[in-house]
Amino acid sequence: xxxxxxxxxxxxxxxxxxxxxxxxxxxxxxxxxxxxxxxxxxxxxxxxxxxxxxxxxxxxxxxxxxxxxxxxxxxxxxxxxxxxxxxxxxxxxxxxxxxxxxxxxxxxxxxxxxxxxxxxxxxxxxxxxxxxxxxxxxxxxxxxxxxxxxxxxxxxxxxxxxxxxxxxxxxxxxxxxxxxxxxxxxxxxxxxxxxxxxxxxxxxxxxxxxxxxxxxxxxxxxxxxxxxxxxxxxxxxxxxxxxxxxxxxxxxxxxxxxxxxxxxxxxxxxxxxxxxxxxxxxxxxxxxxxxxxxxxxxxxxxxxxxxxxxxxxxxxxxxxxxxxxxxxxxxxxxxxxxxxxxxxxxxxxxxxxxxxxxxxxxxxxxxxxxxxxxxxxxxxxxxxxxxxxxxxxxxxxxxxxxxxxxxxxxxxxxxxxxxxxxxxxxxxxxxxxxxxxxxxxxxxxxxxxxxxxxxxxxxxxxxxxxxxxxxxxxxxxxxxxxxxxxxxxxxxxxxxxxxxxxxxxxxxxxxxx
Numbered sequence: 072x073x074x075x076x077x078x079x080x081x082x083x084x085x086x087x088x089x090x091x092x093x094x095x096x097x098x099x100x101x102x103x104x105x106x107x108x109x110x111x112x113x114x115x116x117x118x119x120x121x122x123x124x125x126x127x128x129x130x131x132x133x134x135x136x137x138x139x140x141x142x143x144x145x146x147x148x149x150x151x152x153x154x155x156x157x158x159x160x161x162x163x164x165x166x167x168x169x170x171x172x173x174x175x176x177x178x179x180x181x182x183x184x185x186x187x188x189x190x191x192x193x194x195x196x197x198x199x200x201x202x203x204x205x206x207x208x209x210x211x212x213x214x215x216x217x218x219x220x221x222x223x224x225x226x227x228x229x230x231x232x233x234x235x236x237x238x239x240x241x242x243x244x245x246x247x248x249x250x251x252x253x254x255x256x257x258x259x260x261x262x263x264x265x266x267x268x269x270x271x272x273x274x275x276x277x278x279x280x281x282x283x284x285x286x287x288x289x290x291x292x293x294x295x296x297x298x299x300x301x302x303x304x305x306x307x308x309x310x311x312x313x314x315x316x317x318x319x320x321x322x323x324x325x326x327x328x329x330x331x332x333x334x335x336x337x338x339x340x341x342x343x344x345x346x347x348x349x350x351x352x353x354x355x356x357x358x359x360x361x362x363x364x365x366x367x368x369x370x371x372x373x374x375x376x377x378x379x380x381x382x383x384x385x386x387x388x389x390x391x392x393x394x395x396x397x398x399x400x401x402x403x404x405x406x407x408x409x410x411x412x413x414x415x416x417x418x419x420x421x422x423x424x425x426x427x428x429x430x431x432x433x434x435x436x437x438x439x440x441x442x443x444x445x446x447x448x449x450x451x452x453x454x455x456x457x458x459x460x461x462x463x464x465x466x467x468x469x470x471x472x473x474x475x476x477x478x479x480x481x482x483x484x485x486x487x488x489x490x491x492x493x494x495x496x497x498x499x500x501x502x503x504x505x506x507x508x509x510x511x512x513x514x515x516x517x518x519x520x521x522x523x524x525x526x527x528x529x530x531x532x533x534x535x536x537x538x539x540x541x542x543x544x545x546x547x548x549x550x551x552x553x554x555x556x557x558x559x560x561x562x563x564x565x566x567x568x569x570x571x572x573x574x575x576x577x578x579x580x581x582x583x584x
Contacts (some may be wrong), residue, residue, distance in 0.1 A: 086105060087105065087115070088105060088106070089104065089105055089106070089108060089112070089113070089114045089115065090102045090103065090104060090105055090114055090115060090328060091103050091104075091105050092294060098296055099226065100224075100294050101294065101295065101296045101327060101328075102114075102294050102295050102296075102327070102328040103325055103326060103327050103328060104322045104323065104324055104325065104326050104327075104328060105324065106324050107321070107322070107323055107324050108318045108321065108322045108326075109318070109321055110318055110319060110320050110321050110502050110503050111317060111318060111319075111503045111552070111553075111556050112317060112318050113315060113316070113317045114303065114316045114317060114318060114328065115291050115292065115315075115316050116313060116314065116315045116316070117289055117290070117291050117292065117313070117314055118311070118312070118313055118314075119277075119287035119288055119289055119312050119314070120207075120210060120214075120217065120221070120222060120288045120289070120290055121203065121206045121207045121210050121287070121288050122166060122206075122277070122285060122286070122287045122288075122312055123166075123202050123203030123206050123207075123285060123286060124136060124199055124202050124203055124285055124286070125203075125276070125284060125285060125286045126195065126200065126203075126270075126271065126286075127194050127195030127200075128195045128196065128199050128200075129195065129196070130155060130187045130188065130196055130199070131155065131199070131283070132155055132156050132157040132161050133149075133154055133155060133156055133161075133166075133167045133171065133202060134156055134157075134160075134161035134162070134164040134166055134167045135157060135161055135164075135279060135280075135281060135283070136279050136281075136283040136284070136285040137157055137279075137281050137283050138283065139155040139156075139157060140155070140157075140188075141157045146184060148182065148184070149162045149167070149172060150162060151168075151172055151176055152171070152172045152173075152175035152176050152180075152181075152182075153175070153181040153182055154167075154171070154172070154175055154181075154182040155182060155184075155187075166206070170205070170206045170209050170210075171201075171202055171205055171206065171209075174205065174209075174253050174255065175253070177254070178252065178253045178254045178255075180252050180253055182198060183198060186198070187199075194240075197240075197243075197244045198244075198248075200240075200241070200244040200245050200248075201244065201245050201248050201249055201253070203270055203274075203286065204245050204249070204263060204266045204267050204270060205249055205253070205255075207222075207266045207269065207270060207288070208249070208255075208258050208262065208263065208266050211223075211266075217290075221290035221291070222269065222288070222290055225269045225272075225273050225290070225293065226268075226269075226272050226273070227264075227265045227266075227267075227268025227269050227272065228268055228272060228351045229261070229264055229265060229268055231351050232264075232267075232268055232271070232351075233264075238264070241264065241267050242260075242264075245263060245267055246260050246263045246264060246267075249263055250263070269288070270286065270288065271349070272349075272350055272351070273288060273290075273293040274286040274287060274288050274293075275287055275288075275289060275292070275293075275305070275307065275314070277307045277309075277312055278307070278309050279309055280309045280310055280560075287307070287312050287314075289314050292305055292314055292316050292330070295316075295328050295329060295330040296327065296329055296330075297329065297330060297331060297332045297333075297346065297350070297352075297354065297356075298329035298330075298331065298354075298356045298358075299331065299333070299335065299339075299342060299354060299356045299358040299359055299499070300329075300335075300356065300357070300358050300365075300498070300499055300500075300501070301319070301329045301330050301331040301335075302318060302319055302320045302322055302326075302328065302329050302502075303316055303317065303318055303319060303328050303329065303330055304316075304317060304319050304330075304503075304504050304505055305317075305330065306505070306556075306557050306558050306561060306563075306564075307558075308558045308560055308561070309560055309561060310560050313558075315558065316330075317503075317556060318502075318503070319500075319501065319502035319503045319504045320501060320502040320503075332346060332349075332350050333345045333346055333349075335499050335500055335506075336369065336453045336456050336457045336460070336495075336499075337369075337453050338364075338369055338370035338412060338452065338453045338454075339358070339359050339364060339369070339370045339384075339387050340370065340384075340387075340390060340405075340408065340409055340412060341412060341416065341453075342354065342359070343359060343388075343390065344390070353388070355388055358499065359387060359388060360387060360388060361387065362383040362384045362385070362386075362387045363383065364498075364499070365498050365499070366498065367451055367494070367495050367498050367499060368381065368449040368450075368451045368452065369449075369451060369452060369453040369456065369495060369499065370383075370384070370387070370449075370452070370453065371383055371448075371449035371451075371452065372394070372408070372411075372447060372448060372449065372452075373446060373447060373448065373449060374396040374397075374398065374399060374401055375446070375447075376396065376399050376401040377396065377398050377399040377401070378398075379398050380396035380397055380398035380399050380401065381396070381397045381398075381449060382394050382395065382396050382397075382401065382403070383395065383397060384405070384408075389405070390405055390409070391404075391405045391406065392405050393405065394408050411447070415444055415447075415448070415454050416454065418440055418443075419440060419454050419457060419458060422436045422437050422439075422440050422458070423437075423457070423458075423461060425437075427464075427465050427468055427469045430469060430470040430471060431469065431470065431471040431472065433461075433465055433469055434462060434465050434466065434469055434472055437458045437461055437462055437465075438462070440458060441455055441458050441459070441462075450491065451491065451494060451495050456491075456492060456495050459488040459491060459492045460492055460506065460510070462485075462488055463485065463488055463489050463492060463509075463510055463513040463514075464509070464513060466481065466484070466485040466517075467485065467513075467516065467517070474516060474517075474520065477517070477520070479520075479521055479524055482517040482520050482521050483517075483521065485513070485514075485517045486514065486517050486518060486521070489510055489513055489514035489517075490514070492510050493507070493510055493511070493514070496510060503552070503553045503556060504553070505553070505554075505557065505563055507553065508549075508550050508552075508553030508554045508557075508563065508567075509550075509554070509563060509566070511546050511547070511549050511550035511553070512547070512550035512551075512554065512566060512570055514546055515543045515544075515546045515547040515550065516543075518539065518542065518543040518546070519539075519540065519543045519577075522536055522539035522540060522543070523536075533584060536584070537581060537584045540577065540580065540581050540584070541581060543577065544574065544577050544578060544581060547570055547573060547574045547577060548574055550567075550570050551567060551570035551571045551573075551574050553567075554566050554567030554570055555567035555568070555570075555571060
């Protein structure tokens with residue numbers, strides 16, 4: 072839930088030096104700070120109860136979650152159960168060997184390679200849908216104490232989910248498959264549907280060491296309520312999937328701890344749609360309740376009928392509300408705005424799949440979409456902000472756009488987009504958030520490069536050069552502080568280490584001026 076917890080709250084018994092679990096009728100269980108917590112303080116660290124493929128998954132290795140088959144010629148299968156793994160090493164990993172492998176062997180149920188590779192499978196491979204729910208059910212038998220204490224009472228929303236189309240496909244691909252094909256009728260239909268619901272609502276996406284994605288269930292971290300401006304962030308190690316939850320802001324004793332269940336840069340209409348469809352609640356946090364999104368204008372449109380008008384929803388908590396210009400009489404319907412947003416989102420999603428490895432195209436395609444919608448969207452709109460976020464990471468790192476090759480005009484452009492991005496992030500991802508840390512890191516280098524060029528050209532004197540270097544050092548210092556909170560086996564953690572070394576060198580250079 073996103074609302075502030077209201078009504079009488081009772082402790083549930085779980086309490087540590089950093090957090091307490093409380094419970095009330097309105098939002099169920101939630102987390103508050105046991106004491107005043109500083110920004111960047113670790114709240115809890117935990118290992119997952121279960122890890123497995125995401126729903127609607129592509130064919131993958133059941134151990135490392137890499138795309139399967141590894142090559143067109145090799146289609147490796149587990150020698151015991153005949154299901155996809157990418158090597159003998161993966162076959163013998165406990166997450167596969169000790170769970171579904173034994174079940175498939177006993178039921179003599181083989182993986183249908185042809186069906187998995189031949190079908191369109193735009194909704195994933197039906198046969199793989201059972202894996203993670205099955206692992207959760209098997210773990211509930213192996214670890215009954217943790218299951219009863221931490222998992223059993225997690226929200227599954229069976230009543231609402233039973234009305235959805237997806238319930239029926241779960242019935243066929245998971246419930247019937249586990250009970251009939253896998254001969255595990257000791258699990259009731261309700262138990263299996265509940266396992267599906269617990270996973271759907273409470274799991275976190277994880278990245279593996281190979282850069283693939285899967286999902287994991289963290290019982291404590293999942294207790295946090297949602298807010299579209301969270302005061303915590305979590306990092307997950309790609310090697311052992313341990314999660315570390317930490318504060319991004321200072322939190323007073325008794326202050327509620329919030330996480331975010333959705334993409335923070337999406338406009339309100341789409342964030343609330345995503346939360347309602349995927350998490351079954353209507354968010355009414357301070358950001359969703361304000362048509363200007365706390366002055367960031369992440370949802371605002373430009374009026375094409377007058378010069379300075381901004382088109383805002385009259386009631387941002389009502390998806391069908393009219394939208395009106397702030398300067399003229401222009402109005403439009405919520406459904407028309409939604410249609411426009413879905414069209415633009417499809418274009419943004421398409422260019423966001425072009426990676427830096429594709430070279431200059433990755434930058435040019437994004438810049439084209441930014442230009443195309445500049446006259447439609449507010450300069451700080453969520454879609455433009457998303458594209459800028461990618462561009463800040465790409466200018467200086469992509470072929471033809473490496474930092475040493477960038478002319479001043481492009482360096483200035485990178486500085487501008489970093490600053491525009493920070494105007495939004497300082498409000499919606501404030502404090503020690505990973506995305507702010509990365510953006511600050513991306514900002515410091517072009518500032519230094521431009522200052523150096525200006526000094527070499529005699530445009531600025533040594534005193535101005537020094538002040539510009541100090542500005543860049545302060546930005547780099549905050550970036551290093553934030554990114555060094557990330558696990559060292561993550562890309563951001565690695566950049567944190569580099570940032571710290573760069574800062575030491577920069578401070579030496581400033582001293583020698």
